[in-house]
Amino acid sequence: xxxxxxxxxxxxxxxxxxxxxxxxxxxxxxxxxxxxxxxxxxxxxxxxxxxxxxxxxxxxxxxxxxxxxxxxxxxxxxxxxxxxxxxxxxxxxxxxxxxxxxxxxxxxxxxxxxxxxxxxxxxxxxxxxxxxxxxxxxxxxxxxxxxxxxxxxxxxxxxxxxxxxxxxxxxxxxxxxxxxxxxxxxxxxxxxxxxxxxxxxxxxxxxxxxxxxxxxxxxxxxxxxxxxxxxxxxxxxxxxxxxxxxxxxxxxxxxxxxxxxxxxxxxxxxxxxxxxxxxxxxxxxxxxxxxxxxxxxxxxxxxxxxxxxxxxxxxxxxxxxxxxxxxxxxxxxxxxxxxxxxxxxxxxxxxxxxxxxxxxxxxxxxxxxxxxxxxxxxxxxxxxxxxxxxxxxxxxxxxxxxxxxxxxxxxxxxxxxxxxxxxxxxxxxxxxxxxxxxxxxxxxxxxxxxxxxxxxxxxxxxxxxxxxxxxxxxxxxxxxxxxxxxxxxxxxxxxxxxxxxxxxxxxxxxxxxxxxxxxxxxxxxxxxxxxxxxxxxxxxxxxxxxxxxxxxxxxxxxxxxxxxxxxxxxxxxxxxxxxxxxxxxxxxxxxxxxxxxxxxxxxxxxxxxxxxxxxxxxxxxxxxxx
Amino acid sequence: xxxxxxxxxxxxxxxxxxxxxxxxxxxxxxxxxxxxxxxxxxxxxxxxxxxxxxxxxxxxxxxxxxxxxxxxxxxxxxxxxxxxxxxxxxxxxxxxxxxxxxxxxxxxxxxxxxxxxxxxxxxxxxxxxxxxxxxxxxxxxxxxxxxxxxxxxxxxxxxxxxxxxxxxxxxxxxxxxxxxxxxxxxxxxxxxxxxxxxxxxxxxxxxxxxxxxxxxxxxxxxxxx
Numbered sequence: 001x002x003x004x005x006x007x008x009x010x011x012x013x014x015x016x017x018x019x020x021x022x023x024x025x026x027x028x029x030x031x032x033x034x035x036x037x038x039x040x041x042x043x044x045x046x047x048x049x050x051x052x053x054x055x056x057x058x059x060x061x062x063x064x065x066x067x068x069x070x071x072x073x074x075x076x077x078x079x080x081x082x083x084x085x086x087x088x089x090x091x092x093x094x095x096x097x098x099x100x101x102x103x104x105x106x107x108x109x110x111x112x113x114x115x116x117x118x119x120x121x122x123x124x125x126x127x128x129x130x131x132x133x134x135x136x137x138x139x140x141x142x143x144x145x146x147x148x149x150x151x152x153x154x155x156x157x158x159x160x161x162x163x164x165x166x167x168x169x170x171x172x173x174x175x176x177x178x179x180x181x182x183x184x185x186x187x188x189x190x191x192x193x194x195x196x197x198x199x200x201x202x203x204x205x206x207x208x209x210x211x212x213x214x215x216x217x218x219x220x221x222x223x224x225x226x227x228x229x230x231x232x233x234x235x236x237x238x239x240x241x242x243x244x245x246x247x248x249x250x251x252x253x254x255x256x257x258x259x260x261x262x263x264x265x266x267x268x269x270x271x272x273x274x275x276x277x278x279x280x281x282x283x284x285x286x287x288x289x290x291x292x293x294x295x296x297x298x299x300x301x302x303x304x305x306x307x308x309x310x311x312x313x314x315x316x317x318x319x320x321x322x323x324x325x326x327x328x329x330x331x332x333x334x335x336x337x338x339x340x341x342x343x344x345x346x347x348x349x350x351x352x353x354x355x356x357x358x359x360x361x362x363x364x365x366x367x368x369x370x371x372x373x374x375x376x377x378x379x380x381x382x383x384x385x386x387x388x389x390x391x392x393x394x395x396x397x398x399x400x401x402x403x404x405x406x407x408x409x410x411x412x413x414x415x416x417x418x419x420x421x422x423x424x425x426x427x428x429x430x431x432x433x434x435x436x437x438x439x440x441x442x443x444x445x446x447x448x449x450x451x452x453x454x455x456x457x458x459x460x461x462x463x464x465x466x467x468x469x470x471x472x473x474x475x476x477x478x479x480x481x482x483x484x485x486x487x488x489x490x491x492x493x494x495x496x497x498x499x500x501x502x503x504x505x506x507x508x509x510x511x512x513x514x515x516x517x518x519x520x521x522x523x524x525x526x527x528x529x530x531x532x533x534x535x536x537x538x539x540x541x542x543x544x545x546x547x548x549x550x551x552x553x554x555x556x557x558x559x560x561x562x563x564x565x566x567x568x569x570x571x572x573x574x575x576x577x578x579x580x581x582x583x584x585x586x587x588x589x590x591x592x593x594x595x596x597x598x599x600x601x602x603x604x605x606x607x608x609x610x611x612x613x614x615x616x617x618x619x620x621x622x623x624x625x626x
Numbered sequence: 627x628x629x630x631x632x633x634x635x636x637x638x639x640x641x642x643x644x645x646x647x648x649x650x651x652x653x654x655x656x657x658x659x660x661x662x663x664x665x666x667x668x669x670x671x672x673x674x675x676x677x678x679x680x681x682x683x684x685x686x687x688x689x690x691x692x693x694x695x696x697x698x699x700x701x702x703x704x705x706x707x708x709x710x711x712x713x714x715x716x717x718x719x720x721x722x723x724x725x726x727x728x729x730x731x732x733x734x735x736x737x738x739x740x741x742x743x744x745x746x747x748x749x750x751x752x753x754x755x756x757x758x759x760x761x762x763x764x765x766x767x768x769x770x771x772x773x774x775x776x777x778x779x780x781x782x783x784x785x786x787x788x789x790x791x792x793x794x795x796x797x798x799x800x801x802x803x804x805x806x807x808x809x810x811x812x813x814x815x816x817x818x819x820x821x822x823x824x825x826x827x828x829x830x831x832x833x834x835x836x837x838x839x840x841x842x843x844x845x846x847x848x849x850x851x
Contacts, residue, residue, distance in 0.1 A: 001655070001812065004813045004814070203851070206645065206646060209814055211850075236649050237649065240699065241697065241699050242648045244648070245819065246825070252645060253644075253645040254827070255646060358730070361649045361650055363652075363731035364647060365733070366692065367652070427691070427692065436689060
């Protein structure tokens with residue numbers, strides 16, 4: 001399904017040839033590569049000039065992406081590209097390669113073979129250049145030192161287009177490609193390093209169902225963060241253990257070379273790192289790409305924009321936030337999404353693919369196909385499950401921010417996404433997008449973090465609530481009380497009540513001893529109170545009497561109010577303090593604590609310093625968002 | 627299909643690996659006919675019979691999960707083993723796992739439950755004492771008792787399958803597939819491997835219709851090789 005949908009998207013993009021250069025897909029046999037320099041040749045083969053083709057718009061000059069004949073897949077062998085390559089192949093000059101002479105010989109051999117009969121001016125110039133070229137001629141001022149080990153292309157003097165774009169060059173390239181596919185048997189010499197993408201015999205392509213020659217190696221996919229820089233593959237059999245029935249490489253999964261080219265090209269296109277690419281998001285180590293299939297191009301583009309604002313819109317962009325909120329509200333009321341904007345079609349299909357790197361392989365972390373309406377409904381459920389009053393965000397947090405909340409909050413530094421458990425990110429994202437249960441380890445990690453950090457921010461409380469609410473709904477746990485969104489005075493859930501009690505006790509202590517206490521009961525006893533309440537609360541209540549009596553001398557009204565609060569909470573508790581709480585109840589404890597601590601006393605006194613804490617940590621998270 | 631059988635199979639996890647994503651496993655959405663045949667072979671098989679899967683009922687929603695496992699990167703070559711057999715000793719026949727670690731991620735199915743409808747045919751190797759009725763009886767008896775040659779598995783050996791035979795007057799177990807998920811296009815799926823012709827894979831277009839996948843027969847033109 002995955003490769004098939006990608007191939008279908010490729011066909012769709014090729015058919016509706018995009019206008020701007022960046023969006024245009026390369027045709028079969030070509031791909032965009034990073035080129036740094038171009039060599040200007042005179043008609044007789046002499047080098048006229050060498051010009052950089054760097055893109056200087058950014059902070060530092062970067063090689064430009066130019067569409068050139070697709071590079072050969074080489075790992076340890078010597079295979080030359082056609083009409084372009086790095087300087088060790090083209091000029092025999094390299095700082096890092098020890099076999100530059102052999103590589104240059106291969107380049108020359110390929111071009112002498114292919115171009116010996118050509119009469120085109122540009123190609124003849126190249127042949128003449130190669131005949132007279134010696135690596136010792138690589139000197140400044142003509143050849144700058146920075147050119148070593150970069151990719152170079154050729155251009156005939158007086159022309160606007162590159163050598164490989166000339167019609168004659170394209171014809172030779174097409175001939176070489178079809179020769180390679182016909183002479184499959186000749187290319188399979190074991191131990192020989194002949195450039196060959198094909199294998200012998202035809203088979204059913206498992207992507208298209210057509211009879212075709214299966215590709216032996218698939219083109220690489222670049223752009224997945226964390227994979228090796230030369231590119232990785234989804235379909236790869238680079239180890240013995242991955243092969244079956246004695247088959248080698250591509251025969252293990254017959255995919256025709258057209259299909260292989262199509263899906264890798266479109267995936268590279270979706271993964272490109274350019275500022276105009278809104279279809280790619282990085283969440284942890286997963287590179288997520290998505291695209292839409294709709295009846296009209298406009299509907300597809302609108303759907304893609306909407307999904308990308310869900311994933312990556314930060315709280316700073318007010319217009320996007322408003323749009324997202326409006327869409328979520330409309331959908332949660334059950335109305336179709338085209339009420340918000342007529343360009344959105346609720347039936348457009350959205351495809352989401354999450355890829356994670358593993359050295360030279362890519363693993364599919366998740367794959368999702370859904371209609372736009374149903375996907376937005378699931379996002380609305382996520383927002384609903386996460387909602388806790390008082391809210392500490394303007395827009396529902398993304399999976400990345402959620403998982404950042406489970407990461408250690410070391411003083412002074414922002415939480416880093418590398419510290420998070422990568423599998424948790426993938427599973428949380430899957431839960432958000434499919435409407436399935438959140439991974440239970442999200443709850444246990446959050447609770448663990450709260451206990452070790454001592455920082456109970458709004459986002460962490462919201463996480464506990466989200467996991468519990470969804471479990472309650474999906475598993476139809478009617479024997480448990482539903483988790484309240486805001487402070488619920490009537491609730492009789494013991495863990496929730498004890499969380500509230502703990503907050504009131506802390507408030508009492510703070511009011512009695514002042515705000516400069518070194519260690520409040522929250523710092524000392526939160527972990528033990530939430531895990532084993534029976535051993536901690538009696539002692540806390542005893543100490544609270546001391547605090548109340550001290551407070552009674554200074555602020556009588558406040559003392560009475562707090563005592564009433566404590567009394568009403570204890571009234572709701574069962575006769576005995578529970579001995580221990582399991583993880584779900586520790587989550588409820590955290591939620592109760594958060595609700596109570598955010599509520600203010602009627603006179604506005606007794607505000608707690610952890611308001612400031614939660615704002616700080618949320619500020620850090622907001623700054624980090626996507 | 628008066629000689630058909632119906633077997634209810636279920637398990638916590640399953641991985642019917644797609645051939646193109648073998649390195650980092652990704653499962654098909656539903657059970658493949660070859661995995662179904664594997665389960666039936668595990669319960670009863672003789673060279674005299676050959677199982678043909680007719681239909682697969684999908685009873686539970688399709689849910690995926692992702693996990694990473696430490697595995698090994700190479701297999702012991704067959705030549706090493708034959709050499710050891712001829713030499714009569716296993717000296718040097720070893721796979722050093724510590725030097726060969728590969729961490730592979732798998733995207734597997736959770737909580738699967740299927741009903742396999744299948745029948746078998748006698749092959750050329752059937753002798754005079756083999757008959758359809760005899761083998762059918764053997765299969766039914768073994769499936770009722772829970773007997774098998776080796777534990778049937780859901781795609782890979784790590785995920786064992788539990789099974790129970792559905793007698794002819796039993797109704798199908800209740801389906802938990804929600805209404806919106808009962809019809810799906812599943813793309814090209816592996817039908818089975820043609821062992822007689824160089825182990826070539828053969829594919830067919832799988833479509834889930836009202837929770838049921840109709841499997842075309844091995845020789846039909848819908849199965850492409």
